Amino acid sequence: MDKYIKTPITKEITANLKMGDYVYITGTIYVARDAAHKRMEEALTRGESLPIPIEDATIYYMGPSPAREGRPIGSAGPTTASRMDKYAPALLDLGQTAMIGKGKRSQEVIDAIIRNQAVYFAAVGGAGALLSKCIKKSEIVCYADLGAEAIRKLQVVDFPAVVVIDREGNNLYNFNSEQ
Amino acid sequence: MIRTIDTSIVTETIKEMCIQTNHCLSKDMDSSLKKALEHEQSVLGKKILQQLQDNLKVAKKEMIPICQDTGMAVVFLEIGQDVHFEGINLEDAVNEGVRQGYQEGYLRKSVVGDPILRENTKDNTPAVIHYSIVPGDNVTITFAPKGFGSENMSRIFMLKPADGIEGVKNAILTAVSEAGPNACPPMVVGVGIGGDFEKAAIMAKQALTRDVDQRSEILYVSKLEQEMLNQINSLGIGPGGLGGVVTALAVNINTYPTHIAGLPVAVNICCHVNRHMVRTL
Numbered sequence: 001m002d003k004y005i006k007t008p009i010t011k012e013i014t015a016n017l018k019m020g021d022y023v024y025i026t027g028t029i030y031v032a033r034d035a036a037h038k039r040m041e042e043a044l045t046r047g048e049s050l051p052i053p054i055e056d057a058t059i060y061y062m063g064p065s066p067a068r069e070g071r072p073i074g075s076a077g078p079t080t081a082s083r084m085d086k087y088a089p090a091l092l093d094l095g096q097t098a099m100i101g102k103g104k105r106s107q108e109v110i111d112a113i114i115r116n117q118a119v120y121f122a123a124v125g126g127a128g129a130l131l132s133k134c135i136k137k138s139e140i141v142c143y144a145d146l147g148a149e150a151i152r153k154l155q156v157v158d159f160p161a162v163v164v165i166d167r168e169g170n171n172l173y174n175f176n177s178e179q
Numbered sequence: 180m181i182r183t184i185d186t187s188i189v190t191e192t193i194k195e196m197c198i199q200t201n202h203c204l205s206k207d208m209d210s211s212l213k214k215a216l217e218h219e220q221s222v223l224g225k226k227i228l229q230q231l232q233d234n235l236k237v238a239k240k241e242m243i244p245i246c247q248d249t250g251m252a253v254v255f256l257e258i259g260q261d262v263h264f265e266g267i268n269l270e271d272a273v274n275e276g277v278r279q280g281y282q283e284g285y286l287r288k289s290v291v292g293d294p295i296l297r298e299n300t301k302d303n304t305p306a307v308i309h310y311s312i313v314p315g316d317n318v319t320i321t322f323a324p325k326g327f328g329s330e331n332m333s334r335i336f337m338l339k340p341a342d343g344i345e346g347v348k349n350a351i352l353t354a355v356s357e358a359g360p361n362a363c364p365p366m367v368v369g370v371g372i373g374g375d376f377e378k379a380a381i382m383a384k385q386a387l388t389r390d391v392d393q394r395s396e397i398l399y400v401s402k403l404e405q406e407m408l409n410q411i412n413s414l415g416i417g418p419g420g421l422g423g424v425v426t427a428l429a430v431n432i433n434t435y436p437t438h439i440a441g442l443p444v445a446v447n448i449c450c451h452v453n454r455h456m457v458r459t460l
Contacts, residue, residue, distance in 0.1 A: 022226070035297075065247045065287040074285055075238075075247035080328045080361050102328070103361035103420070124230050124419055125328060125363035126452045128247040129238035147299055148247075148287050160230070162223070162421060173360055173420055 004158070008056035009098040011117045017163045019170035023121065024158040029058040029100070031152035033079055036143050037087040044090060051142040051151060054094045061101035063148040064138075065128070073138040073154075077128030078102040081120070085109050092116045100161055104173055114169045121161035122172075134159040182316035183263045184460060186272035189320070192458050193276025193306075196322035197252065198284035200454040201244045204235060207390035208367075208428070208453050215365055215418070215425040224423025228365075231418075231451060242285075246452045249286035250324030252277045252306035255385060259315035270308060278302040289327070309381060318460040323388050329366060329450040332358035335380055338442040347372060347444050348407065354446035355411050355427065360420020363450035367391055368411065368430045371445040373437035382433040383447035388455040391429035404430045428453075 001020075005013055007027030017023065030052050032040070040050055061081050065074030081088075081101025088099060089112035097118045102125040105113075113120060123131060137155035144150050164172045204212070212235070216228040238245040254273055266272065281288055281303040290304065291297040313319075334357075336350040351370060358366065371382025394401040407430040417423025428451065437443065 020223070022223070063247060063287065063289075065244045065249055066285045068242065068285050074287070075244040075249075077247050079248070080331065082361065102363065104359060122360070122419065122421070124227055124234075125360075126246045126326075126450050127230050127234040129241070129243035129245055130230060130234035132243055133237060147301070148289070162419075164421075172422075175422075 007058055009058050009119065010056050011097065014097060014117050014119045014167045017119050017166055019163055019166045019172045019175065021163040023161050023163060025058070025161060026157050026159070027155070029060050029154050029156055029159070030141070031060045031062050031154060033061050033063050033149050034083050035146045035149040036151045037084050039143055041087050041090065050094070054091060054096050057096045058098035058100065059091070059096060060154070061099065064132070065148070067138070073132050073135050075128030076132040076135055078123040078125055081105060088112065092118050105165060110165060110169050110171065113165055113167060117167045119163060119167055120165040122164045123159070123161045131159065180316065181261055181263045182259070183265050184318060186264050186266035186269055188460055189269065189272040189318070190276040190279065192320055192460065193254065193273055193322065194280040194283070196320070196456050196458065197277060197280025197286060197324065200322060200324055200456050201249045201284060201286055202242055203239050204245065204452070205390070205455055207392050209235065211391045211428045212365070212451060215428060219418060219423050219425045221417055221423035223421045224418040224425065227418035227421060228425070244286060246326060246450070247287055248289060248326035248328060249281070250326050250454065251290055252303060253323045253325050253384065254306050254308045255321040255388065256308060256310050257313045257319040258310060259317045260312050261316035262318055273306055273308055274304040277304050277306045319457060320460065321388050321455065321457050323455040326450055326452060329358065329362040329448045332362045333383070333445070333447045335376065335443065335445045337376070338444055340440070340442050342442055344403070346442065348410070350444045351407050351430070351446055352410060354448065356414060358448050359416050362448045363452070364416055364420055365418055365425045365428050365451050367428050367449045367453040368407070369447040369449065370430065370432040371447070372432060372434045372443070374435040374443060375438065375441070376443060378435055379443035379445035380447070382435060383445035386431035386433045387447055387449045387453060389431045391431070391453070395432055397434065400432050400434060404432050
């Protein structure tokens with residue numbers, strides 16, 4: 001089912017998202033991948049606060065190619081989410097509600113999704129040029145030294161994604177392989 | 180007769196190939212993805228494949244890389260034994276081409292200088308270069324920037340002779356099943372059978388640079404390629420791993436003699452952005 005949703009993706013919104021739903025996301029989302037997650041984990045370990053407001057946040061696992069002049073961003077498709085599995089449960093427990101990536105997640109992440117009424121979306125891997133057209137604004141929030149791996153704040157309009165794991169823990173990838 | 184080639188031509192060619200391959204898929208891949216859209220049955224699968232078509236159009240028209248993972252540069256250099264190079268040394272010339280291509284093409288710099296210390300080299304160098312010396316006085320450059328979503332799902336199996344062709348089939352299906360949605364299907368599966376540990380892996384990579392509509396010249400291998408493609412496409416993984424009948428576009432297998440005690444099988448998986456291009460100097 002096609003659904004149009006606006007960020008922040010609250011628990012009221014995740015209540016209406018079911019495995020297999022095709023969603024179009026509009027609003028603010030954050031971008032972080034391997035190196036940024038590692039730094040966020042280190043910050044938490046040191047007892048510091050996170051560099052982004054995590055409550056009801058959506059994090060897009062992505063590292064863009066450089067923007068040409070006059071454009072907000074370069075190619076911007078999802079990266080493999082499982083590399084963030086080590087870090088995701090802690091962030092979900094702190095209030096993050098949505099993740100956008102591609103590929104399978106660990107049981108620990110699925111448990112954290114259920115525990116926190118969160119959701120995991122997949123965007124189309126390898127469609128970075130097309131997805132970049134949904135990104136209207138991009139700014140680096142922190143860790144600029146990481147280059148393509150810096151944390152960014154994006155404004156997106158009708159960003160397409162599929163609910164792969166809903167807050168009940170239903171998993172579209174498993175569903176397909178069992179068919 | 181010795182033919183002299185200035186390595187600045189190598190640099191220029193590599194630079195162009197970096198930019199071309201990352202914005203425009205080769206004809207074989209392009210038509211294979213179009214056929215996949217006609218062939219796919221699942222509604223969601225069709226939707227994904229249509230997005231890939233739209234993506235390719237936007238990429239070409241607006242010069243945005245097809246995928247943000249513009250890859251680690253993999254270069255196969257077949258050098259005629261009658262060639263003499265002039266200018267800066269060949270390896271530096273290749274890396275200079277990568278440096279210029281990734282800078283001027285607005286491509287992502289995805290290479291870290293050390294696998295543990297992990298500091299980005301900021302120019303996507305060095306490339307992974309495979310050299311071979313061949314008869315003649317030409318230089319053939321195959322350029323294949325490789326994304327790591329699918330690279331990470333690649334496998335090598337050191338099978339034993341008793342495992343035979345059934346063992347090979349299991350190895351391929353195991354690698355593809357485990358890769359699933361992570362490898363951005365529909366994927367292309369490159370397989371190297373035989374040789375030794377590293378020869379199998381290099382063959383698997385090289386198999387990915389063969390056109391997807393070109394079958395092996397060895398009869399049993401070409402049959403195996405077709406059989407594996409059919410079996411992979413009955414796994415149900417589908418486009419984006421979201422279910423469907425198009426999980427792979429092709430299985431390309433290369434073989435080489437091996438040791439009496441062994442049967443190495445390498446499976447190098449590539450996503451649907453299987454970038455490859457050949458130029459002869």
